[in-house]
Amino acid sequence: MSYDAIVLAGGAARRLGGADKPALSVGGRALLDRVLDACPDARTTVVVGARRPTARPVRWTREEPPGGGPVAALDAGLRATAAGLVLVLSADLPFLDRDTVRSLLDTAAEDGTEGALLRDGDGRDQPLVAAYRAEPLRREIALLAAEHGGLAGLPLRALTAELRLTPVGAGALAAFDCDTWEDLAAARARIREHGTVLDQWITAAKNELGIDxxxxxxxxxxxxxxxxxxxxxxxxxxxxxxxxxxxxxxxxxxxxxxxxxxxxxxxxxxxxxxxxxxxxxxxxxxxxxxxxxxxxxxxxxxxxxxx
Known part of the structure; x- marks a missing residue:
């Protein structure tokens, strides 16, 4: 299935004191690299945010104006893609896995839907862990821009509310994001738990060595x-x-x-x-x-x- 990926990596990280959140590490790997590893077969991968080193090549772009919020960032990423199916991810998901990404893409490709988004264990939908059909996404962004005179500062719900989206359940960790230092500490502790540490280490080592x-x-x-x-x-x-x-x-x-x-x-x-x-x-x-x-x-x- 051909798809493009957009990773939003330009947030202010206020609850992290303005730290460069995508560059923070969990298990010895930057959060951004961990997210990129979940979508290695994307035809084009666009990262919206300031340039930084990544484990694999990506295209870079920025929203207008910089810091204009998630809808503006999504629009900037969408302008750099051409596939009919677009995976949209935030850059702070340390445990996102390829199986979850594949479930989102498969569901978004089904008839009668305009996309699929992850529903976490608490029943909350995650529009930044989602796969969208590009055409309706472009349509709604254009309508929002015309209605509000721009996209800066608009919340994601203003966009997703008008789309027919199918929720996809996933494991408890897939939607775990690192918004605070406490979240980061919890992720670093969890990755070293006895039941998962070997799998996590092997995945990290394979990425570091460039083998699949x-x-x-x-x-x-x-x-x-x-x-x-x-x-x-x-x-x-x-x-x-x-x-x-x-x-x-x-x-x-x-x-x-x-x-x-x-x-x-x-x-x-x-x-x-x-x-x-x-x-x-x-x-x-x-x-x-x-x-x-x-x-x-x-x-x-x-x-x-x-x-």
Whole structure:
């Protein structure tokens, strides 16, 4: 499905004391980069706000006048897009995921609707986590501009109230935004929770390394365990590194990357298990030899005592 993405990153962040909110980090990654990662397949991605470094290329624009509010910013972003479907996101959503984005896009593409917006766990609709059909969005923006003589300062509800929008429910975290320092602290704490920290770390590492690969964490963790137990603890990180290197070579030769990782992991895990089995067999043989030697020694002692 072809779509363009507009990310609004030009707010004043008053409740953050005017900090550059999109550049604040959660899990070692800027909020803006985390949002951009949720829509990697957008045909064009436009960020409305001041230029700043981003993990992937985007187009930049500004609303007129700067600080003119979300409707003016949306209009500026829309002018830089051409797709019939437009994803609109704020730049402060640390837990927005690709599945949620896909649900919004799929719903917005259905007949009888002019867009889809996220409905959070409290039943509130989120117009800045939404997908819109571009034509009705342009129409309503033009009508608002004609009615009010401009778009500066207009609230988003003045725009969305006239559109036929379908709400889309999502997980509790998808709509979580960072408006305050307390929100930011909560996001940073949540990302380190035991149940999610590995997934979050892997996603961050893949983005940092510029790779897009489904990682079978269970297989790799089992491999690390087998290497650490069967060989030595330092063997775990070294083995997973070698597996990655071997998989990269296989992928460069034309193999499917995910399958290459799986096959390399299987081979290394089998080797670690054979190594462990061999060590266990040697240990058992040594134990048997020691037991026999001890038994022979006891027998000799008994005979000498009898003599």
């Amino acid at each position: 690969l489904d990682v079978d964490t269970t297989t790799l963790l089992d491999l690390a365990r087998d290497a650490a137990h069967g060989v030595a603890r330092p063997a775990a990180p070294l083995t997973t590194f070698l597996v990655g290197y071997a998989a990269a070579q296989a992928a460069a030769a034309g193999a499917d990357p995910a399958r290459a990782v799986s096959e390399a992991s299987r081979k290394a895990a089998d080797l670690a298990l054979r190594w462990a089995a061999e060590a266990e067999a040697e240990a058992e043989a040594e134990a048997e030899a020691e037991a026999e030697a001890e038994a022979d020694g006891n027998a000799d002692t008994g005979r000498n005592g009898a003599a």
